[in-house]
Amino acid sequence: RKEVEQDPGPFNVPEGATVAFNCTYSNSASQSFFWYRQDCRKEPKLLMSVYSSGNEDGRFTAQLNRASQYISLLIRDSKLSDSATYLCVVGHSGNTPLVFGKGTRLSVIA
């Protein structure tokens, strides 16, 4: 089983729609969680950290369920500019590298 798993998509949604992505992780000792966004042929960019209490940043809401070991990202009122690949990322304590999922591709259509 891969350490971080995501549905690759693509998710094709109309402008204004609400879309949600889930991600599961296998290591119960994981301690930090993030969503990154990657546009075609560009570098990944940190979108938001994910906290146990859930957190929101504008149209984006991230949640963590430690018991079930999954992370979610909700995007409300989708914009064309939200089209990208969304990467789920998990970190552990100490000197261990961040682990990236393969990403979920989102296309927002006019």
Add this chain to the structure above:
Amino acid sequence: NAGVMQNPRHLVRRRGQEARLRCSPMKGHSHVYWYRQLPEEGLKFMVYLQKENIIDESGMPKERFSAEFPKEGPSILRIQQVVRGDSAAYFCASSTTGGVGAFFGQGTRLTVV
């Protein structure tokens, strides 16, 4: 505060040559990661370094690839005797400590001809 700087942005090498990719982390960041990405594929972890130390190189091919992060200067990813299969985007990321969000450079696109 400049972001993570990678150079060159594009690198073309003939088979059998050496490729040197450089990464200067963000100011105050002492942790550096290198990832490789093939077209239409996900990021593949290669190596994780702190100043003067390799912490985890489990993703590095055993031959031809090496990485360093000296006390002074940028981190270097070195690929000797390149082959066509080495053609990819190589991304560097840096962070203040392990396990926190890392920031990426714009990548170096290596093409082996």
